[in-house]
Amino acid sequence: MTTSPPDAAVHVRDLRKAYAVHEKEPGFMGSLRSFVSRKTRQVEAVRGVSFDLHPGEVVGFLGPNGAGKTTTLKMLSGLLHPSGGEARVAGFEPRRREAAFLRQITLVMGQKQQLIWDLPALDSFLVNQAIYEIPDDQYRATMREFTDVLGLDGILKKQVRKLSLGERMKCELAAALLHRPRVLFLDEPTIGLDVNMQESVRAFVRDYNERYDATVILTSHYMADVTALARRILVIDQGALVFDGDLGSLAGQAGAGKTIRLQLRSPVTAQVLAGYGQDVSVDGLSAQLSVPRAEVSERAARLLADLDVADLTVEDPSIEAIMADLFGHRTPPAPALETV
Numbered sequence: 001m002t003t004s005p006p007d008a009a010v011h012v013r014d015l016r017k018a019y020a021v022h023e024k025e026p027g028f029m030g031s032l033r034s035f036v037s038r039k040t041r042q043v044e045a046v047r048g049v050s051f052d053l054h055p056g057e058v059v060g061f062l063g064p065n066g067a068g069k070t071t072t073l074k075m076l077s078g079l080l081h082p083s084g085g086e087a088r089v090a091g092f093e094p095r096r097r098e099a100a101f102l103r104q105i106t107l108v109m110g111q112k113q114q115l116i117w118d119l120p121a122l123d124s125f126l127v128n129q130a131i132y133e134i135p136d137d138q139y140r141a142t143m144r145e146f147t148d149v150l151g152l153d154g155i156l157k158k159q160v161r162k163l164s165l166g167e168r169m170k171c172e173l174a175a176a177l178l179h180r181p182r183v184l185f186l187d188e189p190t191i192g193l194d195v196n197m198q199e200s201v202r203a204f205v206r207d208y209n210e211r212y213d214a215t216v217i218l219t220s221h222y223m224a225d226v227t228a229l230a231r232r233i234l235v236i237d238q239g240a241l242v243f244d245g246d247l248g249s250l251a252g253q254a255g256a257g258k259t260i261r262l263q264l265r266s267p268v269t270a271q272v273l274a275g276y277g278q279d280v281s282v283d284g285l286s287a288q289l290s291v292p293r294a295e296v297s298e299r300a301a302r303l304l305a306d307l308d309v310a311d312l313t314v315e316d317p318s319i320e321a322i323m324a325d326l327f328g329h330r331t332p333p334a335p336a337l338e339t340v
């Protein structure tokens with residue numbers, strides 16, 4: 001067993017999880033056969049993941065569908081027992097689910113809800129106040145703060161079932177953070193929300209992180225969440241950590257090109273620009289193209305020399321482009337808006 005660095009908020013070494021999956025042929029005969037002899041297959045969802053997070057760090061946890069993100073977060077919050085390896089969160093072993101540990105963490109799953117459906121959110125908050133033994137003055141202060149940052153005025157006394165998806169998600173977040181946890185596991189916290197609501201959730205998470213120096217692990221299919229909140233990125237693929245670093249290095253590793261944006265003084269066709277780079281698009285006197293990272297200066301110099309350019313800017317590739325480079329067709333599109 002390794003010892004965790006004394007200041008690590010999250011310490012993970014060689015963490016593993018294998019699920020036993022029962023397999024059954026389709027149809028009635030399949031059911032009969034599986035009744036007589038049951039076939040079991042091991043799915044290695046997480047295969048030896050290691051990382052450390054220091055207090056206050058916000059990391060984006062990315063990977064294609066089925067990579068092992070949710071399984072890792074469930075192990076770190078103690079909902080699943082690892083098949084091997086070691087995890088410590090805020091100094092606790094998550095699998096023991098000690099009360100003192102549960103007071104330090106929260107797990108928010110955008111697809112699941114903890115609020116009581118038929119009651120106003122305020123009632124669920126009071127239940128959480130009792131469960132986490134939050135003193136009255138702290139409860140009132142936190143409620144004031146969350147109401148302010150999340151704009152909860154006017155929705156707390158409505159039945160949860162009557163709230164819009166975005167209003168409900170705001171209440172879910174407030175309920176999950178009411179006990180002021182120091183470590184946040186946020187699994188798709190903005191899923192299905194419209195762009196404004198996604199921005200409110202991001203602003204809330206940013207504010208909470210700064211106010212309480214909270215450590216945050218965030219998974220999201222909306223890359224804007226990740227770029228807005230996280231400086232460090234962990235990428236998991238088929239249960240293994242394949243990247244740990246900043247966005248710029250991830251772009252370098254993925255081999256994604258840079259984007260050159262042009263403002264032209266006289267029109268140029270896409271065919272002409274195709275001689276300078278790829279993924280060319282032209283809209284009147286504006287154009288953009290993608291060029292290999294190592295050749296940015298040479299291509300930019302040629303464009304400036306050959307064409308009548310009013311302005312030229314160079315941008316890093318979007319994180320969507322990076323993930324597409326890394327995982328190609330396995331990268332899921334952002335989910336469609338959910339209706340409730």
Ligand SMILES: Nc1ncnc2c1ncn2[C@@H]1O[C@H](COP(=O)(O)OP(=O)(O)OP(=O)(O)O)[C@@H](O)[C@H]1O
Nearest residue numbers: 019021043045063064065066067068069070071072
């Ligand atoms: N309860 C379970 N029983 C069996 N297999 C499971 C179970 N939960 C997850 N898996 C499998 O483990 C693997 C990892 O799943 P996990 O949900 O952790 O991935 P993920 O990265 O969160 O994916 P997504 O982005 O689609 O939510 C997948 O192959 C999945 O099918």
